[in-house]
Amino acid sequence: MTRRSAGKTSWKRMSFAAIGTAAALALTACAGGGTSEPTADGDSIKITVLADVTGPAAFYGEAIKASAEFTVEKINADGGLAGRTIELSVRDTASAASTAASLMNDAILDGTDAVIFGVLTEEALTIAPLAQEAGLPLINVQVGGDGVVETGDAIWRITPPQPNFVPTYAEYIADVVGAKTAAIFYDSDNAATVKVAAEALPAAFDDVGIKVLNSVASTSTETELTTAVTKLLEGNPDFIHVHAIGSQNIAVITQLRRAGFTGTIGGGTAIGAGALSALDDDQANGIIYYSSFVGSRDLPHETGRAFVEAFEEATGEQPNTFHAETYDAFGFIGAAIEASGDSSREGVLTGLAKVAEAGGFAGAQADPITFDNRSAVTPGFVIEWRDGHETLAPGQ
Amino acid sequence: MIDFFTANAPLLRNISVLALLGYSVHLALRAGVFSFATIGFFALSGYLSANLLLAGWAWPVVLALTVVVGFILALLISPVLTRLRHLYLAMATLAFTLFIQSLAFSWDTYTGGAQGLFAVPRVLPIGFMLALVAVVVLLTWATSRGRLGRATAAVRHDELLSASLGVNTNGNQAGAFAASAAVGAAAGFVQVSTTGVFGPENVSFGMVVQSLTVLVVGGALYWAGPLVGAVIIGVLPLYLTNAGNWSLILQAVVVLLIVVYQPDGVIGIVKRAVHWLVRFVRPRSDTSVPDTDTVKAGER
Amino acid sequence: MQYIINGLSLGAIYALFALGLSISWAGLNILNLAHGAVFMAGALTAWWLTTTVPAVPFAVVLVLAVAVCAAIGLLMELLIFRRIRRQSTDEGQQTLATVIATVATSSLLIAIASQITRNQPQGLPQSAFVVESYTVWGVRVTNIQIIILVCAALASWAVAWFIKRSKQGQALRALSVDRDMATLLGVSTDRLSMATMAGAGAMAGLAGVLLAVQTNAVDAHMGEVLLFKAFAIIIIAGVGSIGATVAAAFALAMVETLVAAYWISSMRDVVVFALIMGFLILRPQGIASRAWQRA
Numbered sequence: 001m002t003r004r005s006a007g008k009t010s011w012k013r014m015s016f017a018a019i020g021t022a023a024a025l026a027l028t029a030c031a032g033g034g035t036s037e038p039t040a041d042g043d044s045i046k047i048t049v050l051a052d053v054t055g056p057a058a059f060y061g062e063a064i065k066a067s068a069e070f071t072v073e074k075i076n077a078d079g080g081l082a083g084r085t086i087e088l089s090v091r092d093t094a095s096a097a098s099t100a101a102s103l104m105n106d107a108i109l110d111g112t113d114a115v116i117f118g119v120l121t122e123e124a125l126t127i128a129p130l131a132q133e134a135g136l137p138l139i140n141v142q143v144g145g146d147g148v149v150e151t152g153d154a155i156w157r158i159t160p161p162q163p164n165f166v167p168t169y170a171e172y173i174a175d176v177v178g179a180k181t182a183a184i185f186y187d188s189d190n191a192a193t194v195k196v197a198a199e200a201l202p203a204a205f206d207d208v209g210i211k212v213l214n215s216v217a218s219t220s221t222e223t224e225l226t227t228a229v230t231k232l233l234e235g236n237p238d239f240i241h242v243h244a245i246g247s248q249n250i251a252v253i254t255q256l257r258r259a260g261f262t263g264t265i266g267g268g269t270a271i272g273a274g275a276l277s278a279l280d281d282d283q284a285n286g287i288i289y290y291s292s293f294v295g296s297r298d299l300p301h302e303t304g305r306a307f308v309e310a311f312e313e314a315t316g317e318q319p320n321t322f323h324a325e326t327y328d329a330f331g332f333i334g335a336a337i338e339a340s341g342d343s344s345r346e347g348v349l350t351g352l353a354k355v356a357e358a359g360g361f362a363g364a365q366a367d368p369i370t371f372d373n374r375s376a377v378t379p380g381f382v383i384e385w386r387d388g389h390e391t392l393a394p395g396q
Numbered sequence: 397m398i399d400f401f402t403a404n405a406p407l408l409r410n411i412s413v414l415a416l417l418g419y420s421v422h423l424a425l426r427a428g429v430f431s432f433a434t435i436g437f438f439a440l441s442g443y444l445s446a447n448l449l450l451a452g453w454a455w456p457v458v459l460a461l462t463v464v465v466g467f468i469l470a471l472l473i474s475p476v477l478t479r480l481r482h483l484y485l486a487m488a489t490l491a492f493t494l495f496i497q498s499l500a501f502s503w504d505t506y507t508g509g510a511q512g513l514f515a516v517p518r519v520l521p522i523g524f525m526l527a528l529v530a531v532v533v534l535l536t537w538a539t540s541r542g543r544l545g546r547a548t549a550a551v552r553h554d555e556l557l558s559a560s561l562g563v564n565t566n567g568n569q570a571g572a573f574a575a576s577a578a579v580g581a582a583a584g585f586v587q588v589s590t591t592g593v594f595g596p597e598n599v600s601f602g603m604v605v606q607s608l609t610v611l612v613v614g615g616a617l618y619w620a621g622p623l624v625g626a627v628i629i630g631v632l633p634l635y636l637t638n639a640g641n642w643s644l645i646l647q648a649v650v651v652l653l654i655v656v657y658q659p660d661g662v663i664g665i666v667k668r669a670v671h672w673l674v675r676f677v678r679p680r681s682d683t684s685v686p687d688t689d690t691v692k693a694g695e696r
Numbered sequence: 697m698q699y700i701i702n703g704l705s706l707g708a709i710y711a712l713f714a715l716g717l718s719i720s721w722a723g724l725n726i727l728n729l730a731h732g733a734v735f736m737a738g739a740l741t742a743w744w745l746t747t748t749v750p751a752v753p754f755a756v757v758l759v760l761a762v763a764v765c766a767a768i769g770l771l772m773e774l775l776i777f778r779r780i781r782r783q784s785t786d787e788g789q790q791t792l793a794t795v796i797a798t799v800a801t802s803s804l805l806i807a808i809a810s811q812i813t814r815n816q817p818q819g820l821p822q823s824a825f826v827v828e829s830y831t832v833w834g835v836r837v838t839n840i841q842i843i844i845l846v847c848a849a850l851a852s853w854a855v856a857w858f859i860k861r862s863k864q865g866q867a868l869r870a871l872s873v874d875r876d877m878a879t880l881l882g883v884s885t886d887r888l889s890m891a892t893m894a895g896a897g898a899m900a901g902l903a904g905v906l907l908a909v910q911t912n913a914v915d916a917h918m919g920e921v922l923l924f925k926a927f928a929i930i931i932i933a934g935v936g937s938i939g940a941t942v943a944a945a946f947a948l949a950m951v952e953t954l955v956a957a958y959w960i961s962s963m964r965d966v967v968v969f970a971l972i973m974g975f976l977i978l979r980p981q982g983i984a985s986r987a988w989q990r991a
Contacts, residue, residue: 054644056917058815092637094644099633101406101591109403125514125593130406147514189501189596191511218956219501219965221921224949225911226702227956247817251913254819258827259836278819428788476977482791483727487927488976494924495969502966553786601920605799612796645811648804655797656779659789 044085045343047072047333048107049326050117050127055095059275060119060322064141065090067326068116070314075330082337086330093117097126108134114348116329118322121145121191128155137336137348139329141322144192149374154349157375158329159321160365162192162269163200165290165380169266170204172288172382176395177264179238181211185228185252186243188217196268197243213237220245229255243268250278257283264288272321276385287385288393292365292376293324294383296392307364318389319364328363328376335361401522408522409590411630412529416583417603418610418622419532420576426540426617427572428552430482433473433489434580434607436496437466439599441584446513446594447506455519459585466581467574474570490604497599512595513588520589528586529623532579537619548572609651615661624662697835699957700950705841705910707949708848711942712903714926715855716896722936723868724889725791725875726777729798731926732919733805734897738765738904740809743914746824754825761905762898769897772801773889781885802919809916817915825909844906848942851899856938864888872936928972934982944983 049068052061072088075081089112093100100123107115108130115131117124118141125147131138132152140148140157149155173179182205186197202212213235216228229252232240242252242265249271256265267289276284295318299305307327311319319327336351337343339358355361356371363369366378384393401408417434424431441462448458480488500507507513539545550558551568559565588594606629614625632650636643658665713735720726741761745752776797784790829838859865868888870878879885908914929948933940948968955964975982 056815058810062814094633094637096633097591097593097597098406098410098630099637102404102410102634103637105403105406122512122593122595122597125512126591129515129518129592145511147511151515189510191509194510222956222964223907223911223913223918223921224702224706224952224956226706227699227953230698230702231957247819247913247915247918250817250819251911254912258829258838275816278817280822283822425792430788430792480976480980482788483721483725483795484931484976484980486727486791486795487931488973491924491927491969491972491976495966495973498965498969552788605803608796608799616792642811644807645804648800648807652776652797652800652804655793655800656776659780659783659793 044087045081045114045333045337045348046087046089046110046112047330048112048115049088049090050093050100050103050107050115051090052095052119052123053090053092057095057119060142061092061095063320063322064116064118064326066315067311067319067323068330070311070323071327071330074310074314075334081330081334082343084337084343093123095120095123097123101126101130104130108136112136113343113345114139114333116141116326118142118326121148124148125151128152131155135349136345137333137352139332141325141329144195146191153353153374155374156332156352156371158332158369159325160292160376160378160380162196164377165292166196166200166204167207168380169290169382170201170208170210172393172396173205173239173264173266174208174210176393177239177288179210179264181213181235181237182239182241183214183216183232183234183237184212184241184243185216185218185232187220187245187248189219190245193243193245193268193270197241201241201243210239218244218248220248222248225251225255228252229259232256233259233261237263239264239266241266242271245270249275253279253287254283269321272383272390277388281387284385285387288382289385290380290382291321292378292380293319293321294381294390294392295319295324296390298392299381301362301367303362303367304364320390324364328365328369331363332361332369405522407630407634409525409586411626412525412590413583413587414606414610414630415529415623415626416532416579416586417607418614418625419536420580420583421607421611422616422619422622423536423579424572424576425611426552427548427569428555429477429569429573429576430486431477431489431573431576432486432604432608433470433492433573434576434583435599435603436489436493437470437577437580438584438587438603439493439496439500440469441466441581442588442594442598443500443507443513443584445585445588446516449516449519449589450513455589458589459582462581462585463578466577470574470577471570474573477569477573493599493604494601497596500596500599508595510596512593512597514593514595516588516592516594518590518592520586525586525590528582532582533620533623540619612659613651613654613661615663616659618661618663621661621663628662697833699953701835701837701841703950703953704946705844706953707946708844709903709907709910710922710925710929710949711945712848712851712899712906713922714929714941714945715852715938716899717923717926718930718933718935718938718941719855719859719868720892720896721930723872723892724777724885725787725794725872726893727791727795727798728772728896729795729923730772730802730805731798731896731900732921732923733802733809734765734768734919735900735904735907735922736809736916736919737768737805738762738901739908739914739918740812740904740916741765741901742824742905742908743818743820744812746820747818751823757824758902758905762901765901765904766894766898768805769893769895769900770890772798772897773893776801777889777893778886781889806916806919813914813916815916817913819912819914820908827909838910840906840910844910847902847906851902852938852942855895855899859938864891868892924972925968928968930982931972931975931980932982937982940983 051064053065068090072086076085091103093103104127114137116139121143124140124143128148128151132154135154137154142159143157144162149157184197186193205212214231216231218228242249253265265287269291272289272291295308297308308319333348335355336348339354340347340351360368360370370377382393382396383390420434445458445462501510547563548568550563551565555565610625610629611622613628614621717731720728738761741764742757745757780790780793827838827840829836867883870883929944933944952964
């Protein structure tokens with residue numbers, strides 16, 4: 001290496017290094033900073049909604065975003081949350097834990113009083129410790145896995161864990177559907193489906209006297225489903241429960257019908273919220289599943305009916321579970337402010353605990369929604385898909 | 397200054413992990429080893445660190461242990477490498493990573509299965525994390541120069557010729573692969589000890605794609621490539637956060653454009669720009685041709 | 697016995713899919729990680745056509761989907777692979793750039809598909825293709841399964857003929873044995889690449905439509921899993937060998953079906969990847985290594 005070329009090199013290299021460092025710092029400063037707004041005073045409350053609007057969980061994230069916007073508009077028009085105007089901020093976590101962590105950090109630093117998050121557990125596990133350390137109340141929508149609310153007293157879940165509804169579901173199948181035998185299909189590589197379909201459901205069936213003929217496990221990426229279908233049909237069960245992820249549900253249901261299965265088919269919440277609209281009516285009619293909410297005008301509680309009516313009027317769509325749960329998250333915060341009289345972070349925090357202790361509050365999912373270890377508890381409903389939308393299954 | 401760190405802590409953590417992953421691939425690649433095993437070592441170290449930290453071990457010990465385990469494991473596997481070329485090596489290391497992922501689902505006593513491990517004590521201070529990255533960057537730069545750097549580059553270009561010139565090709569490549577594994581293991585440790593979570597989503601084909609993207613966007617063969625790439629890839633989603641699904645499309649397009657039209661990555665673009673600026677400022681003194689991939693010892 | 701029929705039709709889809717991948721790897725040294733996304737594009741096109749335009753004859757849907765995928769393959773060659781070939785300085789760098797480019801293309805196609813399907817799994821309307829089953833000796837066979845088997849047979853035969861008998865096929869083989877020599881002797885890499893990538897795309901698209909009809913599941917990520925299975929098939933069989941690839945495809949499908957039927961389905965992935973690693977370590981040229989592809 002001659003001295004001359006070394007000199008040229010270092011000139012270029014220095015300037016290049018300088019540009020590089022400057023650019024890097026600028027990029028991180030711009031993207032990471034986030035808005036810095038003053039903490040809410042007594043007239044308003046700042047709520048941030050973090051949702052997976054893009055990525056694999058986008059369908060659910062979009063519903064949460066839509067419901068948040070509807071809810072805030074309605075509440076602010078009706079006079080605010082316990083008299084305070086809601087300042088809403090919706091950010092997309094893109095189904096990525098790293099993005100969620102950055103956005104949660106922004107929320108902590110910009111004076112947010114409460115955060116609502118949905119839906120993936122892996123993201124929730126990453127952001128919950130951050131929220132807990134900052135004393136920022138975090139209300140989770142969906143987030144079915146373990147360990148989230150256990151992080152600390154700032155972490156709540158407005159969606160009842162799925163195993164909650166299994167006894168009601170099993171009773172309905174035994175009493176109203178009249179099934180004596182059943183087969184179960186599930187994905188073994190998803191914690192939520194395993195908890196319900198491999199553990200809670202067989203136990204519940206046992207309690208109501210339904211005999212499980214076959215329990216068929218698969219992986220969520222499996223395309224070879226004909227074997228699984230053949231096994232499910234062995235012994236001609238009265239009822240088949242399909243608890244898979246995404247497109248597998250559609251595939252299994254189609255093949256069951258094609259194979260001539262005329263019994264009742266049931267599923268987990270993954271087939272709810274419109275996933276069944278991918279099927280033709282004659283394949284999908286009569287399929288039942290459970291959830292904490294259904295967008296029906298026949299709900300037994302007035303707060304639920306009022307929500308359905310208002311939502312349908314404002315958006316022209318039937319609300320699904322995710323819409324209702326998001327609505328209830330805001331309702332929960334409102335009840336908290338009323339209980340503690342203070343809409344700051346600490347006020348909401350103490351208020352949530354007070355509401356839970358005092359027996360819950362009335363929401364779209366139930367009246368009242370109670371809490372057990374900071375997770376919501378509701379009676380739940382069995383839902384039937386009919387003619388392209390969700391209905392309250394008859395006979396409950 | 398401290399404010400900057402707290403305000404951007406999650407972002408800095410993400411960038412650190414991405415940078416370490418990028419360096420892991422880079423170290424192997426610059427010796428001509430097409431290894432996609434980085435994420436496999438990332439996963440092994442991640443789960444190991446999580447289990448040890450949950451059991452209460454001190455984090456410096458855990459870091460040292462996982463790095464050493466990764467290094468040794470790689471050395472044990474490396475005899476296999478010498479037999480496979482390019483695409484076959486890529487396939488084998490890819491299969492290794494996916495095999496680890498499927499193990500992660502099945503071996504749930506240690507890995508937590510589909511749910512993964514969580515509530516791991518987040519004990520790594522930000523200062524140490526950044527220092528670790530700095531050390532890796534420095535070591536990469538140092539080993540890219542001088543005799544070792546030239547030998548490595550020679551092996552990458554033509555194994556046969558280098559061997560005939562007396563370069564220890566097997567040793568060089570084995571060392572590169574082992575270093576790659578060690579850095580990958582460090583990345584796994586950092587991921588766990590800063591976020592407290594580790595699960596199968598950290599071991600997916602998507603992560604492999606991310607580590608490659610970081611490398612290629614920055615500039616695959618430049619010592620600063622993974623760092624630049626990590627900053628860009630770490631920051632990009634936050635800019636595009638309101639674009640909806642278009643953000644994913646845009647990110648894919650950006651990577652595609654860089655790979656096809658600017659294979660030297662962002663550093664290559666900047667170099668060309670600086671070069672052009674220099675010619676503009678001192679038109680007659682600079683007569684050299686813009687860099688191609690040919691080896692210029694000491695210049696990378 | 698029912699399981700054997702299931703395994704056969706699955707194997708046919710695997711064979712169709714793997715053949716395209718094998719040819720592009722053997723002849724052009726392209727590890728096309730976007731092949732799965734092209735497969736998905738075929739299924740997606742079929743879904744879009746049948747749900748937007750009422751009463752489309754299935755033959756039209758099939759032809760259009762295949763054409764779309766062939767076009768995607770062609771575009772990839774023209775915009776991406778050709779450009780990389782022109783500007784790369786050595787084989788290693790070219791290989792790396794190609795692999796990463798195909799990965800980026802795959803991400804792009806999947807992102808576009810996610811946008812179109814609104815991230816929800818979709819199904820084909822029953823009117824798109826009426827599936828009828830026939831029961832022969834107690835075994836249920838559907839008409840779609842028969843079509844799949846026929847298509848796969850025709851395609852394999854066509855590819856085998858192309859490789860062995862046609863001039864272009866011989867040129868392709870020449871390229872893979874010694875690229876520089878072949879080009880010196882007048883083989884046009886550009887034209888061959890266009891034909892190969894378009895053909896591979898077409899076969900992937902065909903497999904996509906057929907699988908979509910059989911399982912009635914259309915989803916932006918449906919190609920990913922298939923991609924890795926195809927790699928297993930190709931490596932076990934030996935890259936570039938048509939007969940062995942088809943045989944390995946059927947073998948893998950049968951093993952999967954039987955494992956799912958009689959054992960635990962969740963071990964399937966572990967087995968597949970262990971197989972790939974094992975073969976690459978012990979016998980990288982595969983079972984039927986041909987002279988025209990070196991490992």
